[in-house]
Amino acid sequence: MPRKCILTWQPGSGDRPGGWRKKYKGRVIYCGHGNSKSDIESYKKAVNGLVAC
Structure with missing residues (x-):
């Protein structure tokens, strides 16, 4: 089952x-700031920034 x-x-x-973070190959990558984990707009911006890297 895929992650949400x-x-x-x-x-x-x-x-x-x-902020948002992603663990990749043992390193932690910070992907942006936001107000809370329910802030959908900051999550989308962080995901777009992660894909661009």
């Missing part, structure tokens, strides 16, 4: 914002 999300939400701490 390819990115994981990493919550921020203190004054740092949270």
Whole structure:
């Protein structure tokens, strides 16, 4: 069964914002910022940025 999300939400701490991340070949790639994991627009932007890399 395929996964629904390819990115994981990493919550921020203190004054740092949270962001989306992807683990690939043992490395963590950070793919953008957003307000929360329910922020669909920031998720779509992060996925598009990941595909472009």
